[in-house]
Amino acid sequence: MKIDLLLTPVRLDQIALENKTVAVIDVLRCTTSICSMFRAGAKAVIPMTGPGEAGEMWSKIGSESAVLAGERNGVKIENFSLGNSPLEFNADNVGGKYVITSTTNGTPVFSGLSKAALVLTCALVNISVVAKRVHDEKRDLLIVCSGREGGFSIEDTLCGGILIDRLQNEYNNTVFLNDAASLAQLLYRDNGDKIHSAIEEGEHGAYLSSIGFSEDIKMAADIDAVPILSLLRDGRLIKEEI
Ligand code: MLT
Numbered sequence: 001m002k003i004d005l006l007l008t009p010v011r012l013d014q015i016a017l018e019n020k021t022v023a024v025i026d027v028l029r030c031t032t033s034i035c036s037m038f039r040a041g042a043k044a045v046i047p048m049t050g051p052g053e054a055g056e057m058w059s060k061i062g063s064e065s066a067v068l069a070g071e072r073n074g075v076k077i078e079n080f081s082l083g084n085s086p087l088e089f090n091a092d093n094v095g096g097k098y099v100i101t102s103t104t105n106g107t108p109v110f111s112g113l114s115k116a117a118l119v120l121t122c123a124l125v126n127i128s129v130v131a132k133r134v135h136d137e138k139r140d141l142l143i144v145c146s147g148r149e150g151g152f153s154i155e156d157t158l159c160g161g162i163l164i165d166r167l168q169n170e171y172n173n174t175v176f177l178n179d180a181a182s183l184a185q186l187l188y189r190d191n192g193d194k195i196h197s198a199i200e201e202g203e204h205g206a207y208l209s210s211i212g213f214s215e216d217i218k219m220a221a222d223i224d225a226v227p228i229l230s231l232l233r234d235g236r237l238i239k240e241e242i
Pocket of ligand 1: 030
């Protein structure tokens with residue numbers, strides 16, 4: 001299995017996606033929150049790039065069936081019902097609803113992936129179910145780390161490293177890695193026993209703590225705590241039963 005990892009989505013538009021599985025990672029906090037939305041019973045999650053287009057989609061679907069969630073600078077977007085903390089989604093606010101979400105780095109990635117064979121949301125909280133699905137799919141893999149405003153982020157790269165490690169050592173795939181994927185695996189090998197602190201000390205972890213979201217980091221670092229698989233179909237993320 002060939003595995004390419006992008007440390008940031010900046011070059012994503014130059015990559016051929018046909019016949020590939022793509023795993024989108026935004027540990028803090030978009031893909032962790034998406035797992036949490038589905039655990040709370042969301043019908044589907046619609047990732048949007050900007051708040052304006054999210055609002056238009058909300059008007060189209062209707063306020064009875066859809067709810068707006070998202071953040072800018074980590075904080076709930078004005079006039080949206082929900083922010084982007086994985087701890088805030090529950091059966092009352094998202095159960096049975098379409099969650100239309102716009103976040104700074106995570107949700108825009110999904111708009112450039114329509115040519116991929118399969119697109120999965122990947123976080124630490126669902127890493128094992130993602131590894132199994134990627135293995136079963138038997139295609140080459142592109143891991144897209146959402147990063148932070150065009151830059152690299154330690155938590156997404158670490159998560160990519162765990163995914164690679166599982167595919168190689170648990171599922172015994174022979175893997176061919178690009179250099180960024182090798183780097184991610186090295187990062188994991190060095191930090192596998194201190195994932196929470198590695199994330200907490202990273203730039204985005206430190207920022208989220210400074211604005212009161214340190215519990216989100218604990219949840220986001222909890223490996224396999226939300227074993228939910230969600231995949232992109234026609235611009236919407238849906239939960240796949242496992
Ligand atoms: C993002 O997409 O940039 C993040 O999820 C930001 C956050 O809410 O921490």
